[in-house]
Amino acid sequence: MSEAVAATGGVARAADAPAREVPAPPDPVLRDWINGYWSDFLDDLTDWLRIPSVSADPARAADVRRSAEWLADHLRGIGFPTAEVWDCPGGPEAGLPAVFAEWPSADPGAPTVLVYGHHDVQPADAATDPWDTDPFEPVRRHGRLYARGAADDKGQVFLHSLGVRVHLAATGRTAPAVNLKLLIEGEEESGSPHFADLVREHAERLACDVVIVSDTGMWSEDTPTVCTGMRGLAGFQVDLYGPGQDIHSGSFGGAVPNPATEAARLVAALHDEDRRVTLPGFYDGVVPLDETERELFARLPFDEERWLATAHSTAALGESGHTTLERIWARPTAEVNGIWAGYTGEGSKTIVPASAHVKLSFRLVAGQRPELLEESLRDWVNGRLPAGIRAEVVAHGYTRPCLTPLDHPALASLRRAMGRAFGREILLTREGGSGPAADLRDVLGAPVLFMGISVPSDGWHSVNEKVELDLLRRGVEASAYLWADLAEHWTSREGR
Amino acid sequence: MSEAVAATGGVARAADAPAREVPAPPDPVLRDWINGYWSDFLDDLTDWLRIPSVSADPARAADVRRSAEWLADHLRGIGFPTAEVWDCPGGPEAGLPAVFAEWPSADPGAPTVLVYGHHDVQPADAATDPWDTDPFEPVRRHGRLYARGAADDKGQVFLHSLGVRVHLAATGRTAPAVNLKLLIEGEEESGSPHFADLVREHAERLACDVVIVSDTGMWSEDTPTVCTGMRGLAGFQVDLYGPGQDIHSGSFGGAVPNPATEAARLVAALHDEDRRVTLPGFYDGVVPLDETERELFARLPFDEERWLATAHSTAALGESGHTTLERIWARPTAEVNGIWAGYTGEGSKTIVPASAHVKLSFRLVAGQRPELLEESLRDWVNGRLPAGIRAEVVAHGYTRPCLTPLDHPALASLRRAMGRAFGREILLTREGGSGPAADLRDVLGAPVLFMGISVPSDGWHSVNEKVELDLLRRGVEASAYLWADLAEHWTSREGR
Numbered sequence A, B: 001m002s003e004a005v006a007a008t009g010g011v012a013r014a015a016d017a018p019a020r021e022v023p024a025p026p027d028p029v030l031r032d033w034i035n036g037y038w039s040d041f042l043d044d045l046t047d048w049l050r051i052p053s054v055s056a057d058p059a060r061a062a063d064v065r066r067s068a069e070w071l072a073d074h075l076r077g078i079g080f081p082t083a084e085v086w087d088c089p090g091g092p093e094a095g096l097p098a099v100f101a102e103w104p105s106a107d108p109g110a111p112t113v114l115v116y117g118h119h120d121v122q123p124a125d126a127a128t129d130p131w132d133t134d135p136f137e138p139v140r141r142h143g144r145l146y147a148r149g150a151a152d153d154k155g156q157v158f159l160h161s162l163g164v165r166v167h168l169a170a171t172g173r174t175a176p177a178v179n180l181k182l183l184i185e186g187e188e189e190s191g192s193p194h195f196a197d198l199v200r201e202h203a204e205r206l207a208c209d210v211v212i213v214s215d216t217g218m219w220s221e222d223t224p225t226v227c228t229g230m231r232g233l234a235g236f237q238v239d240l241y242g243p244g245q246d247i248h249s250g251s252f253g254g255a256v257p258n259p260a261t262e263a264a265r266l267v268a269a270l271h272d273e274d275r276r277v278t279l280p281g282f283y284d285g286v287v288p289l290d291e292t293e294r295e296l297f298a299r300l301p302f303d304e305e306r307w308l309a310t311a312h313s314t315a316a317l318g319e320s321g322h323t324t325l326e327r328i329w330a331r332p333t334a335e336v337n338g339i340w341a342g343y344t345g346e347g348s349k350t351i352v353p354a355s356a357h358v359k360l361s362f363r364l365v366a367g368q369r370p371e372l373l374e375e376s377l378r379d380w381v382n383g384r385l386p387a388g389i390r391a392e393v394v395a396h397g398y399t400r401p402c403l404t405p406l407d408h409p410a411l412a413s414l415r416r417a418m419g420r421a422f423g424r425e426i427l428l429t430r431e432g433g434s435g436p437a438a439d440l441r442d443v444l445g446a447p448v449l450f451m452g453i454s455v456p457s458d459g460w461h462s463v464n465e466k467v468e469l470d471l472l473r474r475g476v477e478a479s480a481y482l483w484a485d486l487a488e489h490w491t492s493r494e495g496r
Helices: A003-007 A028-049 A058-077 A154-171 A195-201 A259-269 A291-299 A304-310 A324-329 A370-384 A409-422 A437-444 A469-489 B003-007 B028-049 B058-077 B154-171 B195-201 B259-269 B291-299 B304-310 B324-329 B370-384 B409-422 B437-444 B469-489
Strands: A082-086 A098-103 A112-118 A139-141 A144-146 A179-185 A210-213 A225-230 A232-241 A333-342 A355-364 A390-399 A427-431 A448-450 A466-468 B082-086 B098-103 B112-118 B139-141 B144-146 B179-185 B210-213 B225-230 B232-241 B333-342 B355-364 B390-399 B427-431 B448-450 B466-468
Touching: A028 A058, A028 A144, A028 A154, A028 A469, A058 A082, A058 A098, A058 A154, A058 A179, A112 A154, A112 A437, A144 A469, A154 A179, A154 A469, A179 A195, A195 A437, A210 A437, A225 A409, A225 A448, A232 A259, A232 A370, A259 A333, A259 A355, A259 A370, A259 B259, A259 B333, A291 A324, A291 A427, A324 A427, A333 B259, A355 A370, A370 A390, A409 A448, A409 A469, A437 A448, A466 A469, B028 B058, B028 B144, B028 B154, B028 B469, B058 B082, B058 B098, B058 B154, B058 B179, B112 B154, B112 B437, B144 B469, B154 B179, B154 B469, B179 B195, B195 B437, B210 B437, B225 B409, B225 B448, B232 B259, B232 B370, B259 B333, B259 B355, B259 B370, B291 B324, B291 B427, B324 B427, B355 B370, B370 B390, B409 B448, B409 B469, B437 B448, B466 B469
Parallel strands: A112 A179, A112 A210, A210 A448, A225 A427, B112 B179, B112 B210, B210 B448, B225 B427
Antiparallel strands: A082 A098, A098 A179, A139 A144, A144 A466, A232 A355, A232 A390, A333 A355, A333 B333, B082 B098, B098 B179, B139 B144, B144 B466, B232 B355, B232 B390, B333 B355
């Protein structure tokens, strides 16, 4: 056994494994500018976080609008020539407003970047949830800023407002090195019901070379990462109907089909013994994990025991031949989110239930086409049921998977900019969840990058949400480096 | 092919197939006595049916007691030397009272018969259920008597009160030919929670050679039958626990076990492709269907399409190699009565649920021991679960199966007595459901016979419950014949 093999725990490194990258040193001038702005920046963010822009609560609709107007005012105040509040298609009554802002570059051929984020927040109620402090009265403590929206997503949106200012100050520019556009949604925490329509309606003004999604996270402060993909999602409800009403299991049981049994047989048949999904064609087109990405995943300091603790689980289980990280990031899955049939109260009730219901969702990866899944599922269900059981399959809509092209020059820029801000090589991750990023990609025809300046402990959707102030500062720095790096290494003509 | 084979549709009759029996002619004297008593009998039954003895409704406890006292008074009035109201073990506050009555024979060596029935009834509310008339204001119409309890079970209990009177009148006796005991329960419609204890407490006074259960039904008025068995029942809840709380299916799904999936896999594995139950040892000891009984079942005018309509089902499905009647009467089954896990509301919620729950019940036939089932199920469940899923199996108690010995002389007496009353050969059936009859058999050590004077259209537990007056009259006649026939063909010494 060679020394090299021994040093990697017996796992031989491929000869063409990516070299570890050494980040460029930080720009002390730029850091000085950040320090100068820092106190005002935090005060402004605090003001914005005080606005309870809870999109799920109809009583907060005026607050969501106030939040949008606050942001547009702020962006105009720091120099954006354009900053507008955009109503949903259908008008102010149809949904909650987004903010669009634009700051063109003075350089011909500069690439155009669209930053996506959202200004609405999850519900939070100090009276009923165990927050240590009021979620809408931001508090700075131990190097953190606690407030609903501090990490998801106002903090991550706001870092770009300081990022562009220090980018200008440090480079002596009056306009950014890239054509900078911001689209800050107001309904993300409510499922983005009008987002695709909004993007289609404004597709010309949103035209760009690359989308930077600022609404994800990174591995940890010690291991900064860039996410290269989110899985897609397709949800279904399968309803099985047997007897016209619940019937006596003594008089009829064992002689007519039971829809609860048939529902269980369907769910059980959805995975084989290797826990692979059995739907015909399910894996067709799945883009396999790139060797580079697989190698970068393997370098993450993944501790399965700790991960299981965050999953509130005591054992891992999934598709054979893949690691846990591969299973949640790069492999498609089928999951039962709910099942119900018959009697569910105390004690027993001896019936054959009239119906059974299953909620299924599929996570999808690049190469899978969610529109094909519905027909495949319907055929599979109907082909497995005995006479006497009728099925209805209802689709709950889908979100497409989204994968950043690994060879795109903007991804290299993002890794360099973040590496410089964090003083470390930026590894790659993916995100197991799903988001509306693919709508941007599909409507605008631009690749999507994920710049997540947040760590798992930030408490998204939970109590005591916070942002680490040091992380936020590095995010500002990375944002500033990014616009210069993109302009230096990539022009619109080359990129497109 | 012989003529005989052709005549039976190609199915060869076994050489020892039971000969069709010609019933004895009716006793015109006895019928005259019935006619004489008939009007008073119906008036008395009507009075009793007016008492809303709903055992499930705590507000009706006094009515259940009044019903017991009414019956005891009545039985004393017609000549029973003993008729007592028995409180539950634990006293009048612990449960609802039964009635015990006894009329010893004057003949030495006469067999002792215990008739079982119940005087409590199912709930019925004219204000909320679509009854045509008040369920507790009996109405005679078109040869039927409509009232809650008319068939289940006051009518069937009461026919014995006239049966013994006309038996005495027609035979000139002052005491019945058998030692007659009645035990009329007051909690049957509430699951007989104290019945086994009651029987054990009074086992000496209830001692008998045979039990006649008067609380089932027959095939139809045109095809009178005797039921020879009821299935047993064992109910369980299986609770599966996975993650400590519902977790995000995007972040964790596909990489940790999902308790809903595992519950479905268990339920699916409970039957094989032949729809036989796969629990190890499940079929051990199962008494196969007797050839005589199978032949008598086959002679029933069973119409599967009509049966499916009563099952509100469109197709039959069950254990391979058995007919529908065999499946529901003579074969054990496993049935899912309920299943639930995760999200069951509108739309979708992308979670891996923390737990999943299944309600299972097993119908058992003679030879199966329900006390073995719990351990078998627990072992089977635990043996099939992956690491990360924990199971709890909770037993909901059981009812033993009960099968009349087909060669018992009392069964021959019952078939002769009923055959004479109905003017037809009495075929055999069984009952797919379960009842407390096995408690009587096990505690008293006496075989149990089922004398069901009711037809499927009588509306048990449903609206517009009724009894056919002609059927009731034939039941009275059969009861009267039965005591004489039993005494003539069987003495206690022989029978025991």
